Amino acid sequence: MSGPGRARPPGPPDVPPAAPRAEPEPILPAVVHAPHAHPLPPTRPLAPGRRPVLERIGMAAIAVIISAFFGLVGATSLERGELFLGTMAVVGAVMTAWVGLVSLLRG
Numbered sequence: 001m002s003g004p005g006r007a008r009p010p011g012p013p014d015v016p017p018a019a020p021r022a023e024p025e026p027i028l029p030a031v032v033h034a035p036h037a038h039p040l041p042p043t044r045p046l047a048p049g050r051r052p053v054l055e056r057i058g059m060a061a062i063a064v065i066i067s068a069f070f071g072l073v074g075a076t077s078l079e080r081g082e083l084f085l086g087t088m089a090v091v092g093a094v095m096t097a098w099v100g101l102v103s104l105l106r107g
Contacts, residue, residue, distance in 0.1 A: 056104050063100025067093045 051059075074089030 051103075060100045060104035063096050063103065067096040067100065070096055 070089050070093035074086045074093055076086075077089055078086030
């Protein structure tokens, strides 16, 4: 679109417009509802097994470390007068310790 007073952008001279592109064919065929098809047989959920002892001990150790950090934040916050933050951190420490204990005992 060059005209008087307009600079022509650099590029190939007067390239004809490209032909319109056709819609690409879908890669997967359309899913058709077939009421006569048999559904998959029902599956039972896998029974939860016990975790190995080393894994349970490791998870409990991580829970102890995180619980200690929560307790530290809770004690510091309560000491400095942040009642809400301190309470929430102490609750977090108790819940994390509880989950670690359950993980260790129950597996």
